[in-house]
């Protein structure tokens with residue numbers, strides 16, 4: 001059987017195909033497929049050498065591969081032995097004798113170890129100690145997660161600036177606008193983006209000091225830390241684009257919809273001597289997503 | 297191993313067989329050194345059963361090969377570095393912008409490396425097809441009972457392959473440091489810190505500090521191009537090795553029993569078809585890579601920590617997790633100053649339980665059905681209505697989560713408020729799987745009934761549904777959870793060992 005497959009002479013092919021006409025038809029298909037592959041490969045080299053063009057490259061590469069694939073499959077279906085072969089399954093499990101022989105051989109070796117059980121214990125202890133020692137370098141991968149998660153660049157008197165570093169006065173914000181601000185000197189740091197919003201609303205339910213109708217919230221969603229990017233002035237809502245948590249701007253950024261469970265931390269703000277916005281301290285709680293000891 | 301090795305050197309080249317001396321000489325040469333001709337002969341003669349559904353796993357294998365090939369090409373150009381540079385390549389819209397080298401080299405791959413874009417897009421499409429075909433293959437094995445003894449180990453290898461494929465896909469598209477993947481990484485970071493006790497440590501060690509962390513891209517890179525592909529390669533080897541050792545399962549049919557394998561020999565037919573499949577799979581992926589845009593990072597822009605694009609969707613295989621993050625109610629648990637944050641439930645617990653159940657399924661089912669016998673004949677899904685219904689329910693559950701991952705897109709496309717969509721998905725998540733299970737169960741019974749001409753095999757006898765009810769009642773009368781009815785040939789075989 002497998003001998004037949006080795007010789008790809010015409011005579012053999014004729015044997016295996018059902019009939020002569022079908023055979024020559026199949027040959028034509030295979031030949032055509034391979035010819036397409038050759039032409040497409042040539043096309044690919046031409047496209048490449050005149051500077052390349054992604055769509056044409058994909059097309060020609062696809063055609064070349066498809067030609068070979070079709071050729072191979074049709075060849076296998078028409079001209080290779082296709083008859084069904086039945087093979088007995090082997091018994092997977094070994095015989096009881098084999099298992100016994102193995103266990104005995106294993107136990108014979110084990111006895112040798114058991115005779116020097118103290119040495120074995122020491123040896124295992126040595127391996128264990130080495131393993132333990134080898135765990136320590138993992139510690140080099142990163143710093144202890146300490147205050148870093150709870151601190152941002154804000155502190156008392158730090159100005160709120162735009163990403164270019166420009167400080168802001170209340171007058172530069174018209175009602176119903178929002179600016180993303182940062183602690184001066186920490187522009188674009190991932191834990192500090194803050195929404196400075198002039199709500200234009202009369203009454204604000206807030207927990208931190210603020211200036212008139214201007215309020216500053218951390219921009220990082222308390223769900224999984226996405227920037228809360230959408231401010232809907234009409235409804236006074238902040239919307240997180242990631243999983244659609246919604247926060248109420250006039251009510252201390254309490255979450256009113258979606259998976260977020262905590263309000264956006266509010267930054268206490270005031271004005272400095274020059275009339276620029278400054279922080280009166282850091283956020284009262286960690287920003288972004290929650291973690292185990294966030295409240296500690 | 298040939299014992300006449302020493303003195304047969306001469307006749308191996310001079311025995312007059314002129315049409316295949318080279319093959320023969322090469323085989324001899326190798327066999328004298330490793331003595332494997334006997335084994336190799338057996339390998340060529342191995343029999344593989346044929347069924348269209350067995351091709352799915354093959355597609356998965358071939359797309360992995362294409363990932364390796366295209367991925368290696370990408371490594372020649374991609375630079376996994378967060379160093380800032382000013383972009384001055386051929387994509388005008390971003391020229392002059394300060395970006396990281398990682399992002400810059402991805403742009404260069406797309407615009408300035410000839411055939412780079414095709415390779416990039418082929419790689420990404422291959423990743424999607426790899427995970428998709430792996431999932432489809434898993435479904436095939438599940439619904440046909442291919443995981444039962446003795447194949448529980450290979451099922452677990454397969455589940456591991458799926459997990460690694462998903463993780464490596466996420467690692468891959470996170471390398472490019474574009475706006476979309478940067479946000480994905482930030483979500484991953486926040487999920488990591490949500491793990492009680494160990495979370496902040498894990499995140500800090502993995503990212504090299506607080507997000508974004510100075511080291512994350514370089515670490516993901518080595519994980520993506522070496523660690524996980526190496527692991528995948530090894531496990532795929534093990535998967536195939538076990539398959540060859542245990543032989544493939546087959547559907548029952550004339551002449552097919554628990555004790556034999558009916559199919560084609562590996563050499564040459566099966567191998568030629570397999571090779572053909574490889575070329576056809578890569579043909580489709582190449583065409584997609586050239587013609588269908590994917591992950592256009594130049595449109596997303598470089599990652600900026602305060603920006604986010606709306607309606608951004610991750611790769612499809614992350615969709616169920618995205619959906620779970622969205623429609624999880626806003627629960628958190630706090631006590632004594634400690635808390636379990638919301639994402640822990642949707643993104644750590646859910647996948648944890650999902651994959652734990654997948655790993656354990658062969659053992660759970662064996663315990664439920666009390667069927668611990670060996671099985672080499674596959675079930676038709678309809679003959680196992682309970683398993684099939686459970687499988688459909690599971691698929692529906694994750695599909696609902698997947699669509700929940702598109703709430704924003706659905707909201708804008710169909711003008712439905714998210715205030716309606718969220719509760720709707722929360723309800724559908726439990727209602728649809730139940731409905732799916734019920735309908736599947738009914739359908740299985742119906743189909744099985746149609747195949748059963750009253751228990752006897754009179755050709756041409758067609759039972760009316762009503763007339764067959766006696767037979768059905770007998771089958772349904774079997775207590776739930778007891779072993780479902782075994783196909784006759786199966787029950788006859790295998791003693792329990």
Ligand code: HEM
Nearest residue numbers: 364367368370371374402420423464465468469521525591
């Ligand atoms: C399970 C296997 C793999 C999966 C699922 C996978 C998936 C991905 C994905 C989705 C991307 C993003 C592609 C884009 O949109 O640009 C990517 C990028 C990349 N992959 Fe893989 N990959 C795999 C294996 C490999 C291997 C074996 C290598 C190299 C040895 C590799 C090298 C790369 C490189 C260098 C990039 C970044 C370059 C770029 O995409 O611009 N990958 N991978």
Ligand code: FES
Nearest residue numbers: 221223224240243
């Ligand atoms: S990160 Fe804002 S809703 Fe999930």
